[in-house]
Amino acid sequence: IEQRKPCDTMKVGGNLDSKGYGIATPKGSSLRTPVNLAVLKLxxxxxxxxxxxxxxxDKGECGAKDSGSKPCSLSALPDYL
Known part of the structure; x- marks a missing residue:
């Protein structure tokens, strides 16, 4: 949170709210259970x-925490996944 603009601010205290997320599948889809199990496993x-x-x-708009950041390129794509 401290890595978001404006960069001269900091978070004090806990989160006011937290939301979950979901992955939608069509009604009756055979993918529903495998997707739910995969997300649960992760x-x-x-x-x-x-x-x-x-x-x-770890990453933010206010600069990297470490000085070893590298420029983004297609060859570096696996590092971001």
């Missing part, structure tokens, strides 16, 4: 938390 393994931290906290 959550249990901590993958979703790692991605959230990577994209919402």
């Amino acid at each position: 959550s249990e393994q901590g993958v979703l938390d790692k991605l959230k931290n990577k994209w919402w906290y």
Whole structure:
């Protein structure tokens, strides 16, 4: 949160609200259960938390936390996934 503009601000206290997310499938889709299980597995393994931290906290609009940041290029795409 501290990595969002304006850059001279900081978060104090806890979140006021937090929302979940979902993945929609057509009614009666055979994909519903496998998708739900895959998301549950990613959550249990901590993958979703790692991605959230990577994209919402570790990276930001106010500059990288570390000085080892590299320019974005197609060859670097796997590093972002």
